[in-house]
Amino acid sequence: MLKSKRRWNIQQPNNEVVEDLAKSLNIPPLIASLLINRGMTTKESASQFLNIENQSFHDPFLLDGMDRAVERIHKAIENNEKIMIYGDYDADGVTSTSVMLTALQQLGADVDFYIPNRFSEGYGPNEEAFRFIDEQGYTLVITVDTGISAVHEAQVAEELAFDLIITDHHEPGPVLPSCYAILHPKKPGSHYPFGHLAGVGVAFKLAHALLGEVPEHLLELAVIGTIADLVPLTGENRLIAKKGLKRLAYSQRPGLKALFKVCNVKQQELTEDSIGFALAPRINAVGRLQDADPAVELIMSKNEEEALLLAEEIDRLNKERQALVNEITEEAIRKVEEMYPPSENAVLVITGEGWNAGVIGIVASRLVDRFYRPTIVLSEDHEKGVAKGSARSIAGFDLFANLSTCREILPHFGGHPMAAGMTLKLEDVAELRERLNQLAKEVLSDEDFIPVTSIDVSCKVEDVTIEAIEQLQLMAPFGMNNPKPKVAIAPSAIQSIRKIGADQTHMKLVIEDNGQALDAIGFGFGYLYEDISPLAEISLMGELNINEWNNIRKPQLMIEDMAVNDWQLFDLRGLRDPARFFQSTYHEKMTLLAFSEETLTHAALQPYRDQIVLVQHADEAKQVHVENETIVLLDLPTSSELIEGLFAGRVPARIYAIFFTAENHFFDTIPTREHFKWYYAFLTKKSPFDLKRYKEELAIYKGWTKDTIDFMSQVFFELEFVTIENGLISLVKNSPKRDLIESVTFRHKQEHIQIEKNFLYTSYAHLKSVFEQVFKRASINEEATN
Numbered sequence: 001m002l003k004s005k006r007r008w009n010i011q012q013p014n015n016e017v018v019e020d021l022a023k024s025l026n027i028p029p030l031i032a033s034l035l036i037n038r039g040m041t042t043k044e045s046a047s048q049f050l051n052i053e054n055q056s057f058h059d060p061f062l063l064d065g066m067d068r069a070v071e072r073i074h075k076a077i078e079n080n081e082k083i084m085i086y087g088d089y090d091a092d093g094v095t096s097t098s099v100m101l102t103a104l105q106q107l108g109a110d111v112d113f114y115i116p117n118r119f120s121e122g123y124g125p126n127e128e129a130f131r132f133i134d135e136q137g138y139t140l141v142i143t144v145d146t147g148i149s150a151v152h153e154a155q156v157a158e159e160l161a162f163d164l165i166i167t168d169h170h171e172p173g174p175v176l177p178s179c180y181a182i183l184h185p186k187k188p189g190s191h192y193p194f195g196h197l198a199g200v201g202v203a204f205k206l207a208h209a210l211l212g213e214v215p216e217h218l219l220e221l222a223v224i225g226t227i228a229d230l231v232p233l234t235g236e237n238r239l240i241a242k243k244g245l246k247r248l249a250y251s252q253r254p255g256l257k258a259l260f261k262v263c264n265v266k267q268q269e270l271t272e273d274s275i276g277f278a279l280a281p282r283i284n285a286v287g288r289l290q291d292a293d294p295a296v297e298l299i300m301s302k303n304e305e306e307a308l309l310l311a312e313e314i315d316r317l318n319k320e321r322q323a324l325v326n327e328i329t330e331e332a333i334r335k336v337e338e339m340y341p342p343s344e345n346a347v348l349v350i351t352g353e354g355w356n357a358g359v360i361g362i363v364a365s366r367l368v369d370r371f372y373r374p375t376i377v378l379s380e381d382h383e384k385g386v387a388k389g390s391a392r393s394i395a396g397f398d399l400f401a402n403l404s405t406c407r408e409i410l411p412h413f414g415g416h417p418m419a420a421g422m423t424l425k426l427e428d429v430a431e432l433r434e435r436l437n438q439l440a441k442e443v444l445s446d447e448d449f450i451p452v453t454s455i456d457v458s459c460k461v462e463d464v465t466i467e468a469i470e471q472l473q474l475m476a477p478f479g480m481n482n483p484k485p486k487v488a489i490a491p492s493a494i495q496s497i498r499k500i501g502a503d504q505t506h507m508k509l510v511i512e513d514n515g516q517a518l519d520a521i522g523f524g525f526g527y528l529y530e531d532i533s534p535l536a537e538i539s540l541m542g543e544l545n546i547n548e549w550n551n552i553r554k555p556q557l558m559i560e561d562m563a564v565n566d567w568q569l570f571d572l573r574g575l576r577d578p579a580r581f582f583q584s585t586y587h588e589k590m591t592l593l594a595f596s597e598e599t600l601t602h603a604a605l606q607p608y609r610d611q612i613v614l615v616q617h618a619d620e621a622k623q624v625h626v627e628n629e630t631i632v633l634l635d636l637p638t639s640s641e642l643i644e645g646l647f648a649g650r651v652p653a654r655i656y657a658i659f660f661t662a663e664n665h666f667f668d669t670i671p672t673r674e675h676f677k678w679y680y681a682f683l684t685k686k687s688p689f690d691l692k693r694y695k696e697e698l699a700i701y702k703g704w705t706k707d708t709i710d711f712m713s714q715v716f717f718e719l720e721f722v723t724i725e726n727g728l729i730s731l732v733k734n735s736p737k738r739d740l741i742e743s744v745t746f747r748h749k750q751e752h753i754q755i756e757k758n759f760l761y762t763s764y765a766h767l768k769s770v771f772e773q774v775f776k777r778a779s780i781n782e783e784a785t786n
Helices: 015-025 029-037 043-050 066-078 091-106 127-135 151-160 199-211 216-228 235-248 254-263 272-289 293-300 304-339 360-371 399-404 426-443 466-475 526-531 579-584 597-601 603-611 618-623 640-646 673-686 691-702 706-718 744-760 764-785
Strands: 007-010 082-086 110-114 138-144 163-167 181-183 348-353 375-381 386-392 412-415 419-425 452-455 457-459 487-500 506-513 516-522 537-549 552-563 568-571 590-594 612-614 630-633 654-657 722-725 728-731
Touching: 015 029, 015 043, 029 043, 029 457, 029 466, 066 082, 066 138, 066 163, 066 181, 066 199, 082 091, 082 127, 091 110, 091 138, 091 199, 091 216, 091 272, 091 293, 127 138, 127 151, 138 199, 151 163, 163 199, 181 199, 199 216, 199 235, 216 235, 216 272, 235 272, 254 272, 254 293, 254 304, 272 293, 272 304, 293 304, 304 348, 304 360, 348 360, 348 426, 360 375, 360 386, 375 426, 386 399, 386 426, 399 412, 399 419, 399 426, 419 426, 466 537, 466 552, 487 516, 487 526, 506 526, 506 537, 516 537, 568 764, 579 603, 590 597, 597 603, 597 612, 603 612, 618 640, 640 744, 640 764, 673 706, 673 728, 691 706, 691 728, 706 722, 706 744, 744 764
Parallel strands: 007 452, 082 110, 082 138, 138 163, 163 181, 348 375, 457 487, 516 552, 568 654, 590 612, 590 630, 630 654
Antiparallel strands: 375 386, 386 419, 412 419, 487 506, 487 537, 506 516, 537 552, 722 728
């Protein structure tokens, strides 16, 4: 067996519903299944999803407060008032700022932007910044992607007598700021049709209202922030993403074109992945390490040379960010394992002095990936006596709701059910850890700590075609609430398997079923190579794509998880030195079995002597726990009874068959009945015969071994055909006829020869079938005796 890392939740939509939807929309059943899995079960909802580009944007004035905000902004423009855009330092905040700047500049406004420094000011509006803005003569401040929790700062703005308009999308708290206007899709009392806009989506709606028409030219910015902020890509967000990707592919902004260049992204071939894994990380990197202003300046730049210089600097910062993340992640993992083991902590709250507050959100995500626990990573500032950080969660644990119960020790926090940011006193960190752990224990079960992957469809190798993969693109762009389809491939035979990559950390498989083959690549799965046996039928889970190489297009599966559901046999019979097994494969959860005391004396086994179970009787074999365990057979069983007793009605997860022998078990010449007949006739003529003096000569004469002669002599002795005294063998006259099988020594040797044939001198496939026959036979015998 090979257990999967995740729980596979395979969606199984009703076949009739799938067929009806497929027929009504004239779409492939595969696409109909995916739509149903995503909650679009009616013709209307499915058609709207697939044909989102034919839909219209919602009226921006449906946002509560929009008319008041638009009126105030137009008044400020008419009166030449100075307007300040107050943004945030992530990709959503940067693009939100850029959207508002572009729209207001287009209207002729006197406008500038301010993004707080993550390290010196922290997240969101702050009093010191507001006082600075007031001193510069700004009479209107518009926040983007921030401000919904700025209750105190709104009071400061009121005292300073400038008007404050807040646009945000983060979860509203119980008390809203008192200000000129709040634009928020989830604002209490609001009836906006779509509540999941990103910060840039709200800014886009404000630009729409200000300009009087849909600002199509701003979609190239709105799509970046929308995808980067991981909001659900459904409804209006899907419309922004779908149209925005097309606009972005032909953008003429020098800053974006320069960014494409340093990212090695082909502009006209970009996808949502280009944003998520290339553009957004670089934009985010700026605000993670320093002031985010250069990111806005890049997007707003109208000069190609300036844009390229800014893009190259941002790319450099991203590489620095990557190195920093790796360093902090390694330190955080050590702290988890040494101080807060997951077995004792339902929520991980990890702190480190001087950790860069700009990257610890990424570190928190990596810890969730590794340990699958809600995780908070905090940077300790002992000079100020505070800890500042980010949190990421798992399914079933609402971060925002649970953190809200700790408001009295969290003076500054905000976020979503799955992610949050916060600042608190250092002295309160231990209490936060204790309280969150208690809350998690009340709502999370053991099963909740095993990651779950929703699988859209289970199929066979033959179902995976280029045409089917191309059909999946009807569902793009993919993102939150519309993830890339996951497929599970039914158990299939392995045609080939090998480790790949310079450091051999990856794996390539070719699986086959019913004459069809499929390539599969598993990045980071190289470590499982030794855990997959040659005849295993493997189940794979992942995402499908088309691999193009030398103008040849082939379906390919990108592996995310794998499992072998049946028991596995690992054939190590050619291993001359068992020390190699212990160096490369052995771990403490394996059960080491030996059947001969002589095996225990082998030098390579001495360090593991106390872990080896010696089994010499059937009753002892039955006491060994083998069901679903990993069993290592160090030597050959001395009888079939031991094998039967060991696996009586019980199937292990794995068997490692070493069958180490100090020397060849076969006689050089296997005694047959003809051998015995000749030897008996020889003794008739030569009895008494001196074995001590002439055994070696006899062996040379017949081409036998001395062991062969000793064996036949012992059999004759047990059958009372001869007497043996002081090495002199004499024939007993007139002894009754008896069959060789009546000799205990002969029976044991015959059985041992059969065991050698079945277990030692046979092919891998036959050995596996022998074990399976034993499992089946033992189960039948067990049932018969119960």
